[in-house]
Amino acid sequence: MAATNKDVVLIVSLVLSLLSLVLLFGVTWYFQSSLDLLQQQVEYDRELLLKLQEQVNLPAGNKYDTTSQSVKRQTQPRCYCRGKPGPPGIKGDEGTPGVLGPKGDTGVRGDPGDRGPRGEIGDPGLPGPKGPNGENGKKGDAGLRGDPGDRGLRGLTGDTGLRGPIGQTGEPGTKGDKGDPGPRGPTQPASKGMKGVKGDDGLPGPMGLKGEQGLNGAKGATGQKGVQGDIEERNGGTVYVRWGHSQCPYTAELVYSGRAGGSDRRDGGASNPQCLPLDPNFLTSFSGRYRGYMYGAEYKTHISSYRHDYDVLCAVCYVTQRSTMYMVPAKYTCPRGWTREYYGYLMSQRSTHSSSQFTCVDRAFKAVTGSSANRNGLLFYFVEGRCGSLPCPPYDNSRELSCSVCTK
Missing domain, CATH: 1.20.5 (Single alpha-helices involved in coiled-coils or other helix-helix interfaces)
Known part of the structure; x- marks a missing residue:
């Protein structure tokens, strides 16, 4: 291998x-x-x-034993007194060169020398062949939604409706007063005169006072059956709440506007938010110890331009021509064939607070003027997806989820 x-x-x-x-x-x-x-x-x-x-130092008479490396005294003891230095000896003959020693081992490699000067720039090389086309880049994130366009021009006036049927004949007026008598004709003493010509009718007198109601007359004969009229088509309609706004879209009728409320973030109670009217009615009061509590609602966007800590407005809207309403999370558009009433951001209580329903809040973030005091209560936070339990992409941990309210 x-x-x-x-x-x-x-x-x-x-x-x-x-x-x-x-x-x-x-x-x-x-x-x-x-x-x-x-x-x-x-x-x-x-x-x-x-x-x-x-x-040089020994006196005459001393001899050396040349067979030994040490000097031996033969006649008299050595004198340790120092005499005058003798003349320098004759320079000996040069010795024979020694035997050539073995070749030494290779020495340790020396340090590298200093770096040489930089060479001149060479001529540019010929261009290489064209490389293959790169892979297509990943699809970019969707751009921010543009501002809403100007309101469209008012539609043309519809055709004039058909003329209604002729109303029933009114009751006959009261009989006028009797007119004044005509002028008397000339008299003839001898014979009876001829009958005078009938005078013109007098002018009608003023209308008299209305008389008392007469007795009911006898039941008349049954009339003929009339022709069946056209049947008007009309759906039952549907009602929805527009959170974060005090008015309804032009396609809906405003039932009432108010302020959002619900249970406090730290308490139990109900989880669904309510659109509270501004003119409540009360029944008989009862004493008791345990109660549920209704608090106002605040935005918790932590962005000053998005009404942080302001109280939330709401509007109850009625649509006459559509009977079904549905809130689509994570989409600011509606499915084909559905009408979008409004769109915005999906909001709820914070993940560490008590549970609440997900609510679609209008992108306008309408709020009560001057209500920026932090009183808590029901809180509206942005909602984000969590990767792992949700597929990423298309979801993203750092993007707030949108929503839309659709009717059909």
Whole structure:
């Protein structure tokens, strides 16, 4: 089996270590041999110097035993008095050169020399061949939604409706007063005169006072059956709450506007927020110890421009032509065929507080003017997804979830 890169490195390291030991042994042997030769040369020079000094200092009659390395006195004791120095001896003949020693081991490698000057810039090389096309980059994040466009122009006036049916005939008016008598004709004494011409009708007199109601008349005969009219189509409609706003969209009818409320973040009680009207009615009061409590609601955005600590407004809206309402989390658009009433951010109590419902709050973040005091109560925090239990992407730990309220 071929050695792996790790095995090769290990073998090379072992070989280099062995070579280092051999080199160290050779250097040590070389220096030891040199030291021994040096010591022998020093001993030889020392003995030669001693002989020369004694030849100069000893008187005549002394002899040396040339067979020994030490000087022996033959006749009289040595005189330790120092005489005048004699003339310098004759320079001896040069000694024969010693035998050539073995070749020394290779010396230790010297330090690297200084870095040479920088070379001149060479001519530019020829351009290389064109590389392959890179892979397509990942799809970028969706851009921020643009500001809403200007309100559209008012639609054209619809066609005039059909004329309604003719109303029933009114009751007959009261009979006018009797007119004044006409002028009397001329009289003839002898014979009866002719009957005068009937005078014109007098002008109608003023309307008299309304008389008392008469007795009910007899039941009339049953009339003919009328033609069946058109049936008007009408759905039951639906109601929803627009959180974070005091008005309804132009497609809906405002039932009432108010302020959001619910249970405090530290207590039990109910989990669903309520849109409280501004003109409450009360029934008979009862005494008791245990109660549920209704608190106001505040935004907890921690962004001053998004009404942090302000009280939350709300509006109850009625749609007449659609009967179903649904809140879509994590989408600011509605499915095809549905009408979007409003959209914004998904909000709830904080994760460490008591549980509450997820609520779709309008992106306008409408609030009660001057209500920035931190009184807590029901709190509205932004909601983020958590990767692991949710797939990421498309979800993101650092992005607030949107929402939309849709009707159909």
